[in-house]
Amino acid sequence: xxxxxxxxxxxxxxxxxxxxxxxxxxxxxxxxxxxxxxxxxxxxxxxxxxxxxxxxxxxxxxxxxxxxxxxxxxxxxxxxxxxxxxxxxxxxxxxxxxxxxxxxxxxxxxxxxxxxxxxxxxxxxxxxxxxxxxxxxxxxxxxxxxxxxxxxxxxxxxxxxxxxxxxxxxxxxxxxxxxxxxxxxxxxxxxxxxxxxxxxxxxxxxxxxxxxxxxxxxxxxxxxxxxxxxxxxxxxxxxxxxxxxxxxxxxxxxxxxxxxxxxxxxxxxxxxxxxxxxxxxxxxxxxxxxxxxxxxxxxxxxxxxxxxxxxxxxxx
Amino acid sequence: xxxxxxxxxxxxxxxxxxxxxxxxxxxxxxxxxxxxxxxxxxxxxxxxxxxxxxxxxxxxxxxxxxxxxxxxxxxxxxxxxxxxxxxxxxxxxxxxxxxxxxxxxxxxxxxxxxxxxxxxxxxxxxxxxxxxxxxxxxxxxxx
Numbered sequence: 148x149x150x151x152x153x154x155x156x157x158x159x160x161x162x163x164x165x166x167x168x169x170x171x172x173x174x175x176x177x178x179x180x181x182x183x184x185x186x187x188x189x190x191x192x193x194x195x196x197x198x199x200x201x202x203x204x205x206x207x208x209x210x211x212x213x214x215x216x217x218x219x220x221x222x223x224x225x226x227x228x229x230x231x232x233x234x235x236x237x238x239x240x241x242x243x244x245x246x247x248x249x250x251x252x253x254x255x256x257x258x259x260x261x262x263x264x265x266x267x268x269x270x271x272x273x274x275x276x277x278x279x280x281x282x283x284x285x286x287x288x289x290x291x292x293x294x295x296x297x298x299x300x301x302x303x304x305x306x307x308x309x310x311x312x313x314x315x316x317x318x319x320x321x322x323x324x325x326x327x328x329x330x331x332x333x334x335x336x337x338x339x340x341x342x343x344x345x346x347x348x349x350x351x352x353x354x355x356x357x358x359x360x361x362x363x364x365x366x367x368x369x370x371x372x373x374x375x376x377x378x379x380x381x382x383x384x385x386x387x388x389x390x391x392x393x394x395x396x397x398x399x400x401x402x403x404x405x406x407x408x409x410x411x412x413x414x415x416x417x418x419x420x421x422x423x424x425x426x427x428x429x430x431x432x433x434x435x436x437x438x439x440x441x442x443x444x445x446x447x448x449x450x451x452x453x454x455x456x457x458x459x460x461x462x463x
Numbered sequence: 464x465x466x467x468x469x470x471x472x473x474x475x476x477x478x479x480x481x482x483x484x485x486x487x488x489x490x491x492x493x494x495x496x497x498x499x500x501x502x503x504x505x506x507x508x509x510x511x512x513x514x515x516x517x518x519x520x521x522x523x524x525x526x527x528x529x530x531x532x533x534x535x536x537x538x539x540x541x542x543x544x545x546x547x548x549x550x551x552x553x554x555x556x557x558x559x560x561x562x563x564x565x566x567x568x569x570x571x572x573x574x575x576x577x578x579x580x581x582x583x584x585x586x587x588x589x590x591x592x593x594x595x596x597x598x599x600x601x602x603x604x605x606x
Binding site: 163171174176178233236237239240241309328330331332333334335342344345346347348349350351352353354356358361362363364365366367368369370371372373374375376377404406408409410414417418436437438439456 | 551552553554585586587588589590594598599600601602603604605606
């Protein structure tokens with residue numbers, strides 16, 4: 148894990164702290180600068196756990212080990228089974244729109260290595276993708292710590308791993324009187340007392356694009372989904388990482404980005420992704436869950452859901 | 464009356480080289496082989512029972528091991544019956560027993576700058592004036 152530790156000035160630490168992990172940038176902010184170094188160390192440890200357990204790009208990860216032993220019951224860690232179980236609940240709660248078993252489709256579309264190493268242009272897929280909806284090939288038992296992956300089914304935790312990493316880091320953080328924000332590549336959550344007025348969260352399409360809106364978050368989590376930087380060309384065809392589980396192909400949506408506020412980062416991340424995939428049904432679906440969100444179209448229009456304000460907001 | 468001759472065990476104490484009768488070796492080997500076979504069967508049976516139990520429990524745990532049909536059918540079925548999406552994942556504690564909300568009991572109330580939108584563990588507002596502070600600023604983006 149490449150680390151970019153906080154800059155130190157006169158033994159004090161300037162916030163925020165940032166480091167590279169999970170194919171993105173992790174950001175940590177606290178309301179108590181004296182606590183930042185400890186919090187960063189804790190978050191780095193948690194992110195390392197997540198990477199070691201769920202990465203599909205590491206030959207030594209638990210995920211790859213389990214997939215290699217496909218066809219018979221295997222011991223799995225509590226962390227692995229926790230996120231697997233959570234993912235299954237997400238699958239059920241979204242009527243299958245969120246699905247870990249899109250891995251084969253994702254790789255067939257070209258996303259077969261970490262995004263930093265993915266070639267922007269290349270030849271088309273050399274093989275047909277295995278369809279999603281493969282949960283019937285997965286058995287697991289959290290109480291006994293067992294899992295069985297059958298018929299070579301493979302999993303992709305990329306659509307939920309960052310949010311889970313944020314929640315995991317925050318919930319295992321030793322309690323303290325200060326507020327903490329952890330942001331994993333745009334999916335973020337907070338814990339503890341917020342700074343006066345709240346944490347300032349800018350909504351933007353990518354890390355380098357202009358701020359479209361600003362909200363003040365005091366509790367919960369927020370995540371944004373869209374095509375972002377995870378796009379590439381195969382045989383001249385534009386492709387991306389948001390796979391439609393119905394087709395096994397990169398999805399199509401009128402939305403450029405979808406931003407969702409929820410009580411946990413996994414919920415915000417999954418909801419934003421599914422709301423994007425569901426296209427015009429996205430806002431109604433989000434409201435039916437009691438969640439709030441912002442939907443921005445490619446041509447610059449904005450539609451909102453839940454308690455997100457109806458009026459147009461300018462950048463701040 | 465004489466006692467009829469009965470087969471006798473070899474006199475192990477007799478002098479001379481002690482030989483193991485020809486029938487003893489094979490019999491012991493056979494017994495050993497049988498024991499190994501029995502043990503192997505027991506192991507396989509136990510393994511099978513364990514696997515079957517695990518599979519049964521797992522099936523129960525995952526509610527009939529998820530959907531046996533391709534996902535397309537699941538989504539189409541849900542759409543056609545206009546089923547309300549389950550909110551359990553989104554409203555429940557998504558990450559174990561403890562949650563990111565555990566610190567909220569110590570949260571000091573903050574006077575909102577705009578009407579506050581809340582759900583059980585979310586709270587956010589929209590600034591009514593430009594935000595100039597950069598200390599607690601972050602970005603949510605599509606990564």
